[in-house]
Amino acid sequence: SQQGEEDPQALSIQEGENATMNCSYKTSINNLQWYRQNSGRGLVHLILIRSNEREKHSGRLRVTLDTSKKSSSLLITASRAADTASYFCATDQGGSEKLVFGKGTKLTVNP
């Protein structure tokens, strides 16, 4: 099965609300990354969290990592219509050179 699995598959919220997306994985990792994909575009890197970190912030983004549960969450605070996109988590498998991507969470932020 896929290494990274995002939950929920789709999320619709109002502008100004917070959006939380979760990612679960199965094997040990060195780091976990989150990417955003706007419709019809390539993926854009948002944030990386290493296995020895528990929380990381970047602007309105907050990422947590729980290696005991093999899970991560991405929180977007004070969402904007421009945050509408699909969000993917990606994991290396024990430090592999390649990333395995989940199928993503499709976020819709309604103005």
Add this chain to the structure above:
Amino acid sequence: DAGVIQSPRHEVTEMGQEVTLRCKPISGHDYLFWYRQTMMRGLELLIYFNNNVPIDDSGMPEDRFSAKMPNASFSTLKIQPSEPRDSAVYFCASSRWDRDEQYFGPGTRLTVT
């Protein structure tokens, strides 16, 4: 830097034809990755290169698919012969030696009729 460049952006071809997708990675990046994205299967890694050498091609679906990286600034993904099930968006991505971030190109949308 202009970012990762892919061409063509759109390709429509008939079954049985040869298709060649092209990628120019970011200058100075050591790794190049080819992905395929479909609704059914999501984003799949096809093959990746390190310093122009293919490292892992286990994701290449069939012998109809081949990839080359003749130099640090150019890579191709070839499908011969193409089939309708190859219809997808193909992405090229590159990263530095530390692989902390992959930079994706805009993708090539391939339609095989």
